[in-house]
Amino acid sequence: MPDQRPVDRPTLEAVAARAGVSRATASRVVNGGDGVRAHLVEKVQVAIRDLGYVPNPAARTLVTRRTGAVAVIIPEPEIRIFSDPFFSRQVRGISRELTANDTQLVLLLVEDRGDYDRIERYLAGGHVDGALAFSLHTDDPLPAIVRRIGMPTVYGGRPGWTSGPGEPGEPDGEVAYVDADNRAGAREAVRYLLTRGRERIAHIAGPLDQTSAADRLSGYRDVLPQADPELVAEGDFTVAGGARAMAELLDRRPGIDAVFAANDLMATGALRVLRERGRTVPDDVAVVGFDDAELVAETADPPLTTVRQDIEGMGHMMAGLLLETLGSGGRGGRPAPGPVITSTELVRRVSA
Amino acid sequence: MPDQRPVDRPTLEAVAARAGVSRATASRVVNGGDGVRAHLVEKVQVAIRDLGYVPNPAARTLVTRRTGAVAVIIPEPEIRIFSDPFFSRQVRGISRELTANDTQLVLLLVEDRGDYDRIERYLAGGHVDGALAFSLHTDDPLPAIVRRIGMPTVYGGRPGWTSGPGEPGEPDGEVAYVDADNRAGAREAVRYLLTRGRERIAHIAGPLDQTSAADRLSGYRDVLPQADPELVAEGDFTVAGGARAMAELLDRRPGIDAVFAANDLMATGALRVLRERGRTVPDDVAVVGFDDAELVAETADPPLTTVRQDIEGMGHMMAGLLLETLGSGGRGGRPAPGPVITSTELVRRVSA
Numbered sequence: 277m278p279d280q281r282p283v284d285r286p287t288l289e290a291v292a293a294r295a296g297v298s299r300a301t302a303s304r305v306v307n308g309g310d311g312v313r314a315h316l317v318e319k320v321q322v323a324i325r326d327l328g329y330v331p332n333p334a335a336r337t338l339v340t341r342r343t344g345a346v347a348v349i350i351p352e353p354e355i356r357i358f359s360d361p362f363f364s365r366q367v368r369g370i371s372r373e374l375t376a377n378d379t380q381l382v383l384l385l386v387e388d389r390g391d392y393d394r395i396e397r398y399l400a401g402g403h404v405d406g407a408l409a410f411s412l413h414t415d416d417p418l419p420a421i422v423r424r425i426g427m428p429t430v431y432g433g434r435p436g437w438t439s440g441p442g443e444p445g446e447p448d449g450e451v452a453y454v455d456a457d458n459r460a461g462a463r464e465a466v467r468y469l470l471t472r473g474r475e476r477i478a479h480i481a482g483p484l485d486q487t488s489a490a491d492r493l494s495g496y497r498d499v500l501p502q503a504d505p506e507l508v509a510e511g512d513f514t515v516a517g518g519a520r521a522m523a524e525l526l527d528r529r530p531g532i533d534a535v536f537a538a539n540d541l542m543a544t545g546a547l548r549v550l551r552e553r554g555r556t557v558p559d560d561v562a563v564v565g566f567d568d569a570e571l572v573a574e575t576a577d578p579p580l581t582t583v584r585q586d587i588e589g590m591g592h593m594m595a596g597l598l599l600e601t602l603g604s605g606g607r608g609g610r611p612a613p614g615p616v617i618t619s620t621e622l623v624r625r626v627s628a
Numbered sequence: 629m630p631d632q633r634p635v636d637r638p639t640l641e642a643v644a645a646r647a648g649v650s651r652a653t654a655s656r657v658v659n660g661g662d663g664v665r666a667h668l669v670e671k672v673q674v675a676i677r678d679l680g681y682v683p684n685p686a687a688r689t690l691v692t693r694r695t696g697a698v699a700v701i702i703p704e705p706e707i708r709i710f711s712d713p714f715f716s717r718q719v720r721g722i723s724r725e726l727t728a729n730d731t732q733l734v735l736l737l738v739e740d741r742g743d744y745d746r747i748e749r750y751l752a753g754g755h756v757d758g759a760l761a762f763s764l765h766t767d768d769p770l771p772a773i774v775r776r777i778g779m780p781t782v783y784g785g786r787p788g789w790t791s792g793p794g795e796p797g798e799p800d801g802e803v804a805y806v807d808a809d810n811r812a813g814a815r816e817a818v819r820y821l822l823t824r825g826r827e828r829i830a831h832i833a834g835p836l837d838q839t840s841a842a843d844r845l846s847g848y849r850d851v852l853p854q855a856d857p858e859l860v861a862e863g864d865f866t867v868a869g870g871a872r873a874m875a876e877l878l879d880r881r882p883g884i885d886a887v888f889a890a891n892d893l894m895a896t897g898a899l900r901v902l903r904e905r906g907r908t909v910p911d912d913v914a915v916v917g918f919d920d921a922e923l924v925a926e927t928a929d930p931p932l933t934t935v936r937q938d939i940e941g942m943g944h945m946m947a948g949l950l951l952e953t954l955g956s957g958g959r960g961g962r963p964a965p966g967p968v969i970t971s972t973e974l975v976r977r978v979s980a
Contacts, residue, residue, distance in 0.1 A: 343750075343753065343755065344746070344749065344750070345750055345755070354716055354719055354720055354723060355716065355720070357710075357716075358709075358710055358713065358715065358716030358719075359713075359716070359923070361710065361711075363710065364706055364707065364709075364710030364711070367706060367710075367737075368706055368707070371706060371737055371739060375739065375742075375743065375746075378746055379746075380736065380746050380747065380749075380750045381736070381737055382734050382735070382736065382750075382755075383734070383735035383736075383737065384732065384733070384734065384735075385719075385723055385733055385735065387723060387727065390727075391727065394696070394727075394730055394731075394732050395732065397696065397732075398695075398696070398697055398732045398734075401695065403695065403697070403734075403755040571711070
């Protein structure tokens with residue numbers, strides 16, 4: 277019969293004894309080593325390694341007022357999170373930066389609005405030091421929640437929510453966020469299609485309650501202010517949504533000779549419908565996507581010309597901004613408000 | 629300038645006053661309502677709703693010794709977690725069951741072994757009441773960690789790890805787990821290929837340090853104990869790994885007329901290589917997968933015959949077992965040891 281008792285864990289006293297230092301010195305090393313001479317820090321660290329000591333995190337939290345964990349919140353159904361490589365790349369960028377700073381990433385899924393009460397309890401419960409949130413919609417309750425509980429938060433994507441102190445639809449002036457220059461990226465895509473001689477350029481927009489989708493549509497309109505409104509259809513950032521929008525557009529305006537889709541997944545849905553309807557890409561209809569997400573744009577048939585954004589890098593920056601705040605201001609700190617905007621780049625492949 | 633102070637939160641005292649009950653009664657309702665008459669429970673609940681009261685979770689934890697959160701740990705690179713629909717379906721099953729019980733799902737990513745120190749600190753820190761872990765490999769340190777800290781844990785997949793008290797490779801007799809009958813499912817797949825007149829049936833195995841892969845290989849060998857060992861190649865449960873294994877098998881034994889792959893993703897990799905080498909499926913080579921995972925088997929070209937396992941249901945059962953334990957035994961409880969095994973079902977499509 278196996279032993280069912282938990283194995284005894286080495287204590288801080290055992291670490292101190294092995295290192296030949298006082299318990300207070302050992303404790304200071306465990307909590308960062310401030311004010312301890314380097315050779316003693318090293319002795320304690322060796323003892324920690326030798327004994328396999330793990331600090332009691334509850335006690336550690338009392339000293340440092342930190343949990344060493346950061347929540348990542350993505351208010352999308354898990355089916356989207358797991359099927360759109362945008363999310364995994366953003367999470368990867370976040371994860372790498374947090375790991376490099378020995379901080380635990382805690383992913384919280386939000387399937388529907390009813391989940392927010394529970395998420396608020398969890399966030400308010402002192403289980404994480406801060407939060408990173410992305411893919412918010414304009415009516416998302418999360419910004420009001422993190423403001424109410426004073427949780428340091430960095431957002432992915434320009435805020436467009438209406439629960440802030442500003443007017444509905446206005447950006448919340450006090451938040452920290454990282455975004456790509458969606459509008460400039462969209463302009464570049466549409467201008468490129470124009471230079472290739474395309475004359476009836478349609479746009480498959482993302483869900484317009486997300487600023488990334490709204491900004492890409494604005495970029496399209498910047499270049500084609502007179503475009504026929506029937507040349508724009510709203511998708512939902514999924515393959516199926518892109519296919520539906522493409523079918524709609526072809527039904528409305530069969531003469532379309534180019535499509536700019538607001539993300540790569542919708543562009544692949546469009547490619548499928550164009551193939552089914554006997555249009556060749558790029559000869560009959562040129563297609564440009566957005567994201568250059570892993571395993572989508574490059575492996576599409578034909579490979580997609582697309583607007584690359586540095587998705588992983590943005591995740592990295594979000595985490596970095598938050599950690600900076602937590603490092604300087606402690607738990608009550610608030611990230612410096614305002615945007616960090618990254619540039620985009622047009623990647624030319626076969627589809628346009 | 630927007631107001632930067634966190635909004636004042638309603639207190640328990642305010643709830644009690646509004647409901648016209650004592651603070652003690654209000655507190656009992658917040659913590660489950662035991663021993664409080666139904667009409668008072670309702671009064672307090674109305675007051676909670678009206679005021680938008682959120683319990684102070686730290687205080688609540690002191691009373692109930694619960695965080696209301698459960699960790700889900702998947703020791704796979706996030707690139708695999710986000711690209712294999714098996715993971716999202718298992719997480720969905722878990723998520724639905726936890727949500728139905730007002731329990732927060734906290735997903736912890738494990739990119740490499742170095743992450744385990746941090747995960748141990750997080751788990752030991754009292755931030756979750758229990759853990760669900762799946763896709764473990766035989767040398768995974770997680771089982772030893774959760775035993776050491778006494779964390780109630782339910783596993784997905786038959787334990788095969790060597791860090792338990794048993795002999796290396798022996799299952800750990802004291803753990804609770806949920807699995808599909810992988811061996812019987814594999815036998816059914818191979819027998820089906822035999823009934824279709826196939827004579828040189830190859831197997832693309834998963835990584836053999838996972839019991840799901842080892843058990844499916846055992847099922848293949850149960851039916852074909854005399855099979856040429858060169859007809860088995862090890863993949864890694866990814867599309868690319870399946871493609872590599874298929875290429876290897878065709879190089880070694882060009883006369884193969886059927887392949888049983890240990891999951892659908894590897895089967896789609898095999899389909900691609902067979903097409904590239906000019907073999908038609910199913911006429912030249914029949915292909916059977918395993919999982920019947922969303923958006924893979926059904927949409928493969930041609931659609932895959934596969935062994936369906938109830939992935940979402942298994943996630944549901946894992947969460948249910950853990951919640952049962954937490955409900956009865958409290959934080960120190962241990963799930964009843966032993967397996968819950970679900971049956972599989974052969975789903976016939978075009979590929980075999």
